[in-house]
Amino acid sequence: MKRFAILYPIAIDNGFTIWDSYKTRYWPTLLLIDKRGVVRYAHVGEGAYDLTEQTILRLLLE
């Protein structure tokens, strides 16, 4: 994190607690959770970067 100057918090999931809680099967899996705690978007695998960014921007406006 220091090397890449990452300043935002990162959850460490060495015990696979989060992985199992969301029934994750593949890496990477991307979940977007809104301010009410509802999963609003999910994408499995690489790619779909534009759609993901558009969804983040839309959710931020809510």
Added chain:
Amino acid sequence: MHPRAERHLGAPHHSPDLDLNTLEVLPVITKFGPLSRNDFPRSNFRPSKDATPGRPLPYGLLLALLCAALVTPPIAEADQRERLLSLVTRMESSYARVSDYTAVFRKQERVDGKLLSEETTLLKFHKPLKVYMKWIEDPSKGTEALYVDGSNGNKLLVHRGGLLGILTLSLDPRGSLAMTRNLHPITEVGFGYLIDGLQRNIRTALLHGELEVIRLAEETFKGRFTIVVEAKFAPRAGRTYHASRMVCHIDTELQLPIGAAFYDENDLLFEHYSYSDVKLNVGLTPLDFSRENKAYRF
């Protein structure tokens, strides 16, 4: 051809331009049975032991023969072109009759200037593009890869062997992670892509007189009877070929390329592929290419 594998070759040593019309009408062997040993004698240029000196030919006849020799390519050269075109046609015809196959597939590639160790995999392939690979020898033993065009979001599923095998990766088949330590994406594995590359390079080079055949003969390769084609490409006019030199082994029974090695302009090996224990049309089912297959670990 993957951009990282592309080679831009220098000027040719010597290759006379071919008459394109002449090349078009070259007779092509159209026999589609297995290649026979008589089709490719061990030596095309062995001088006859029975040759005996005869009486001197008349001067006029000698002049006529000399003129004929100057305007037509040597018979051996035309014969080689004919045999190469025949080989290409036979590979295409043979592969057209294949719907699926299994094989032990080995590959060795030079990536970022470093020749990596050989990888050995069990390959299952079904047309048009379903691929399952399992690495059966170290250093990646236990790793599995699955790509089915049109399924799994067109992602490559990878399950590493060993301690890294906890997660299944879902990757863009042409993304940076999937291309690490690879010259080609998984979408280019198999006989079809190899044959297509060979036919395109050979036909183009023959058309432009930019192919120098070094060997075209019988050879045993990994215990199989094959025809070996070793040739150099000498591009002009900005054309590019996949390699500067290639050595290809074509199985005489299967009529498929079971070995292919490609060398760059410095004659360094940059990729080598081979197939053994090839079984054609074995009736692979959707389960063979399903991540739900209980025998797999996705």
